[in-house]
Amino acid sequence: MAVIQYREALNQAMSEEMERDDRVFLMGEEVAEYQGAYKVSQGMLDRFGARRIVDSPISENGFAGIGIGAAMVGLRPIIEFMTFSFSYVAFDQLVNNAANMRYMSGGQFSVPIVFRGNSGIAGNLGATHSHRPEALFSHFPGLKVMMPSTPADAKGMLKAAIRDDDPVIFIEHENLLGDKGEVPDDPDFVVPIGQADVKREGSDVTILTYSRSVMTSLKAADKLAEEDVSVEVVDLRTLRPLDMDTILASITKTNRCVFVEEDWYYCGIGAGVADRIYRAAFDELDAPIQRVAAKDAPIPYNRTLELDILPNVERVVEAVNSVLYR
């Protein structure tokens, strides 16, 4: 297994799927000539040509719609939003057309499309470029939502998304793009949609998390291990549909849960997941579920304030201690 970057893993996933299936193509701003604003599609124009690696103008509503139309007539588009904040311009296409098409057409049309791009609170990008749209898209029936945390997951999950016959919202994290990790070379390595992953085993408390917060949570778990607190870190990977089996197995083991997420607290992903845990495993809980999320404000440009708004190791440790009544 090669050690490669998260962005290279995404590139590999798309390239391998385009090799495997010539219906797959990539479209978005700067994906071809400029090799991707974040260099995710580096080298793909040379390899697959301008028919399959398509530069689009700044017209999210338009090229998202074109992608949906293409998917309806048999192609398998990957639509890149340079940053996911821009997907809001195409919101109608995503939540009215892509999400509903199979249902509205009585099953006559499927929309095998992937909308991907990065999001998250990165470094000094200001309020409009620091969105975490996962809770928003997870709200809509008809959309699947995936958020990988490691390079291997990025590759395996994106391949699963491309192979899926329904629309998938695939959200990368800008601060993870340069992370390195071992990634399988096997062209059939896929991480199925709806499969969470136990990133660290533990027995005292479960941290449920996803995307970059997985890294924050793992660091917090290391710190807590020094105090003999055994933390299990579960990476949800797919936010919709949820892998309740893995979640419940962990909760049943530890009886305590902290949810760590980078999005805002109110109506965040953790709120929905906590609801499902309370309904499915109320009797397994020895303490209320605690949530660590971004503070309730637009994301500041100022670096100090930006860091303050983010969930961090200290806040995760504090939340774990509070569910342990320590």
Place this chain on the structure above:
Amino acid sequence: MPVEVTMAKLSPTMESGQLVKWNVKVGDPVKEGDVLAEIQTDKAVMPMESFDDGTVALLDVQEGDEVAVGQRVLVLAGKGEDPSQLAEQMKGGSAKAEAAPAEKKEEPVAAGAAAGTGAAPGAGAQGASGGPDYGHSTGSATNGQQGGNGNGAAAHGGRIRSSPLARKIAESKGIDLAQVDGSGPNGRIIRSDVEAFLQNRGAAPAAAPSGDGGAGTAPKMPVAASPARETRRVPHSRMRKTIAQRMLQAKQAAPEIHVTADIRMDQIVSLRERLNAQLSKQKVKLSVGDFVTKAVAMSLRAHPGLNATYEADHMVLHGQVNVGIAVALDGGLIVPVLPDADRLGLVEIRQGTLALAEAARGNTLTPQQMMGSTFTISNLGMYGVKQFDAILNMPEVGILAVGATEPRPVVEDGQLVAGQVMTVTLTADHRAVDGAMAAEFVRTLKGFLEEPASMLL
């Protein structure tokens, strides 16, 4: 000015409390009214509020520690003071803590004499000294605030706080959560508490076989294995410990005298019927016990020596007649107080008693409702008990044990007739009450009950 906060006396019988949870940590700013900690008393888990503003400089005790009343638990730094510097200076106790024994001396007055002296007539248990002492050195608290604390306890209610997991385990193992002490926030019972309880209980069945095998000989008769009815060991609740300690203390400290009398209750029985018929519209139903309470309160006014507290070098003769009414709970016994019982009408006595009993069973009694009784009535008549002796509710000098009112054969003018009879037994502290004095009190009581109209005189 640094403020030293000491363990508060949150219930009349409290001598120490367990600090269940700190709500503040060193460096936290504290405002008046903030809850500093949760304290488990012998009755409930109660919040300990701050009466001052400041910054927490020093915590003297750890969560789970048992702390004597009056012992310092925390130091607040005042405005402009450096908390860490102050903590250095104040470490290792204080003059206040050393002074605690002196303060303690006065406690019996606070608990026993209670609402008596300073309070205006009618103020009852809300009187100045009736509220709990939170042990703050400023002592500027108002009664209004103290009432607020009482309500905090009420909010806790009779509900047992437990985690869903703890409930599940308890149910599957057949454990009554009321017997388990909770270590979570607000006394919430969590898994480890149930497991600890199980472990203690488990020790009992394990011990049984070793007893059988002790002699090492085969039993002479084959003994059929009996169906599993395990012998259980139930750890004492704090309330049980308190009751045990106080009962033992009363028996050891006070030489008791018992005076028993049979009282004809025919007039009370018929009066009760007539009054209840009148009161049916108001949905009030007087019990025989209400008449007894009224008569006892009137008798106490006539015999101040029984409405009293025995102290080492003097008697405290209380100005108010505050009747404590023993209420049986599932796990023990509690004595809420009906203040100024001698001034209350029968309907007020009924309503007051009902409210107290309900609050006692719901575990929502406020400290005020538990403090300041001057004499106690223990009534087991409703269980069909004919006669019994009660143990003193120290430091009171008398307690009246009341049996059932029932038809019994009586001799009237040389003739055997059926009459309604009730037997009462006064237990008195013979250090303070002599036999004749006790007998006179019982005679007065008997007179009031046998001729109820005399209570109007």
